[in-house]
Amino acid sequence: MTSQARDRSEPVLIVGSMAFDDLELPTETAKDVVGGAATYAAYAASLFAPTRIVAVVGDDFPSSALESLSAHGVDIAGVERKAGKTFRWAGRYAANLTSRTTLDTQLNVFADFRPRLPESYQRSPFVLLGNIQPGLQLEVLEQTRSPRFVAADTMNFWISSERAALGEVLTRLDLLVINDEEVRQLAEDHNVKRAARAVLAMGPKRLVVKRGEYGALLFDEHGMFFAPAYPLENEIDPTGAGDSFAGALIGYLASQPSIDEGALRRSVMMAATVASFCVEDVGTRRTAALSRADVAARLDELRTLVRFSS
Amino acid sequence: MTSQARDRSEPVLIVGSMAFDDLELPTETAKDVVGGAATYAAYAASLFAPTRIVAVVGDDFPSSALESLSAHGVDIAGVERKAGKTFRWAGRYAANLTSRTTLDTQLNVFADFRPRLPESYQRSPFVLLGNIQPGLQLEVLEQTRSPRFVAADTMNFWISSERAALGEVLTRLDLLVINDEEVRQLAEDHNVKRAARAVLAMGPKRLVVKRGEYGALLFDEHGMFFAPAYPLENEIDPTGAGDSFAGALIGYLASQPSIDEGALRRSVMMAATVASFCVEDVGTRRTAALSRADVAARLDELRTLVRFSS
Numbered sequence: 001m002t003s004q005a006r007d008r009s010e011p012v013l014i015v016g017s018m019a020f021d022d023l024e025l026p027t028e029t030a031k032d033v034v035g036g037a038a039t040y041a042a043y044a045a046s047l048f049a050p051t052r053i054v055a056v057v058g059d060d061f062p063s064s065a066l067e068s069l070s071a072h073g074v075d076i077a078g079v080e081r082k083a084g085k086t087f088r089w090a091g092r093y094a095a096n097l098t099s100r101t102t103l104d105t106q107l108n109v110f111a112d113f114r115p116r117l118p119e120s121y122q123r124s125p126f127v128l129l130g131n132i133q134p135g136l137q138l139e140v141l142e143q144t145r146s147p148r149f150v151a152a153d154t155m156n157f158w159i160s161s162e163r164a165a166l167g168e169v170l171t172r173l174d175l176l177v178i179n180d181e182e183v184r185q186l187a188e189d190h191n192v193k194r195a196a197r198a199v200l201a202m203g204p205k206r207l208v209v210k211r212g213e214y215g216a217l218l219f220d221e222h223g224m225f226f227a228p229a230y231p232l233e234n235e236i237d238p239t240g241a242g243d244s245f246a247g248a249l250i251g252y253l254a255s256q257p258s259i260d261e262g263a264l265r266r267s268v269m270m271a272a273t274v275a276s277f278c279v280e281d282v283g284t285r286r287t288a289a290l291s292r293a294d295v296a297a298r299l300d301e302l303r304t305l306v307r308f309s310s
Numbered sequence: 311m312t313s314q315a316r317d318r319s320e321p322v323l324i325v326g327s328m329a330f331d332d333l334e335l336p337t338e339t340a341k342d343v344v345g346g347a348a349t350y351a352a353y354a355a356s357l358f359a360p361t362r363i364v365a366v367v368g369d370d371f372p373s374s375a376l377e378s379l380s381a382h383g384v385d386i387a388g389v390e391r392k393a394g395k396t397f398r399w400a401g402r403y404a405a406n407l408t409s410r411t412t413l414d415t416q417l418n419v420f421a422d423f424r425p426r427l428p429e430s431y432q433r434s435p436f437v438l439l440g441n442i443q444p445g446l447q448l449e450v451l452e453q454t455r456s457p458r459f460v461a462a463d464t465m466n467f468w469i470s471s472e473r474a475a476l477g478e479v480l481t482r483l484d485l486l487v488i489n490d491e492e493v494r495q496l497a498e499d500h501n502v503k504r505a506a507r508a509v510l511a512m513g514p515k516r517l518v519v520k521r522g523e524y525g526a527l528l529f530d531e532h533g534m535f536f537a538p539a540y541p542l543e544n545e546i547d548p549t550g551a552g553d554s555f556a557g558a559l560i561g562y563l564a565s566q567p568s569i570d571e572g573a574l575r576r577s578v579m580m581a582a583t584v585a586s587f588c589v590e591d592v593g594t595r596r597t598a599a600l601s602r603a604d605v606a607a608r609l610d611e612l613r614t615l616v617r618f619s620s
Contacts, residue, residue: 096500190406265618308575
């Protein structure tokens with residue numbers, strides 16, 4: 001995307017993890033892959049809007065990774081570098097890439113992460129809260145000044161362990177983005193439509209349910225919207241696809257003149273589009289290389305995929 | 311649907327099983343439920359086109375079930391009644407209805423089923439071959455005279471055991487309708503897009519992949535089309551939903567002036583719509599009670615579900 005187009009967008013603040021991932025993929029094994037939810041989301045959001053990131057990395061984190069984000073127009077003033085090691089996740093994917101096993105999680109400097117917003121971030125109109133403790137998500141919101149749109153993405157770890165703080169976060173959200181399993185778990189109902197209604201009753205104004213290769217559903221006061229996933233032929237690494245989805249979604253919304261039903265539906269289509277690229281290479285490689293033209297072309301294909309005459 | 315509208319449609323011939331099902335559903339247990347692929351498909355097809363059925367039942371099969379089909383305009387001249395018991399299937403569904411266990415299968419009179427087309431059926435322009443032995447499917451085709459459009463639905467049992475005859479059937483098909491698992495199994499590839507291309511290379515002109523609550527994908531020479539499933543709130547019994555899908559699809563096609571890309575895409579939307587009703591009650595109850603107005607209203611909701619402005 002050209003900086004000219006991005007100039008009309010409002011800034012997006014993303015808070016979440018930056019990490020090293022060790023990936024056992026069906027096609028290859030990759031170690032020390034720069035990842036983390038905030039990293040993926042920031043690359044995706046920066047396609048559409050000026051993006052700011054709050055995260056923590058250790059002294060082992062490569063400066064080149066931060067410089068690459070900067071080169072994409074991501075403001076990294078909020079990335080704290082602490083003595084110690086960067087958060088590390090190791091996982092193994094099944095042959096069909098639909099399930100994965102966590103082999104190791106080392107929180108390292110992420111264990112004591114206390115997000116601090118630089119002064120320049122505090123008036124961010126768009127905020128994406130990544131998958132961190134709900135108590136910390138609330139601390140982030142306390143440091144912002146009347147954000148226009150607050151979204152949170154993924155909360156699997158906290159559904160059973162931090163229900164009270166999570167409940168408070170939910171009431172503060174303009175949009176909750178979670179996956180199929182999380183919405184069923186949160187609502188304790190296996191039916192996605194009933195579960196979505198139950199989750200909306202917990203506070204968020206809107207809900208997007210991510211269903212991986214099966215697309216995504218938007219639930220709001222206007223009803224439901226369904227965006228298909230782009231059917232891929234060469235799936236390499238799904239790591240970060242959900243984070244890219246959320247980042248693209250909020251980035252696109254921040255580029256829109258108003259957040260109406262049309263903008264929301266388009267944002268989910270855009271999110272599905274950007275997330276599909278993420279899966280086509282290891283780590284952030286494909287997402288970081290994306291041009292706005294790549295995205296526009298695939299969005300067009302996605303549009304064709306569901307087009308029919310009556 | 312009014313008979314007036316149906317008068318403009320071409321006849322559809324359906325060959326498959328008629329059965330008793332014993333169902334252990336999460337909400338209830340139902341015994342001696344009249345089912346079978348041909349029954350479900352015939353109810354669905356008859357919404358759109360005059361429908362003819364070839365099947366076999368035992369002397370225990372209720373005349374009222376056949377009369378109900380007749381009352382829906384289904385020609386039952388091809389239903390053979392044989393001494394003995396009707397095919398019976400017993401199954402238990404998981405709480406979320408996404409998986410099921412077969413508890414018992416008694417082929418009974420279905421074991422020796424040799425489909426015989428009454429003279430009046432032989433010029434059927436639209437043919438739907440249900441999940442019977444590929445050898446028998448070929449016998450059906452030998453009894454037809456230049457059908458305009460031949461579809462087959464579901465072939466799980468025959469993918470490993472009757473590969474040669476199955477291969478011959480595939481080359482005779484204008485459309486193959488199978489589920490996610492079957493397309494992967496048939497192509498020996500877990501990626502649905504690659505698997506679809508491999509299956510198309512085996513002969514069928516078009517392929518529809520049924521994905522249950524995740525919708526359906528049409529693959530043909532024009533590319534891909536995706537129809538979402540209608541998100542249901544009250545799922546009772548998925549038995550026969552796939553058969554209703556296939557029946558509605560071919561019935562709708564038979565009602566169209568030409569089988570072009572638009573008609574095919576609409577037929578998949580219509581199939582998804584009709585199949586969604588099937589799940590809302592036990593057995594054929596909901597499908598048999600459907601009016602064309604019910605279908606039109608839900609199709610409109612399905613259309614809204616994927617509508618967005620660019």
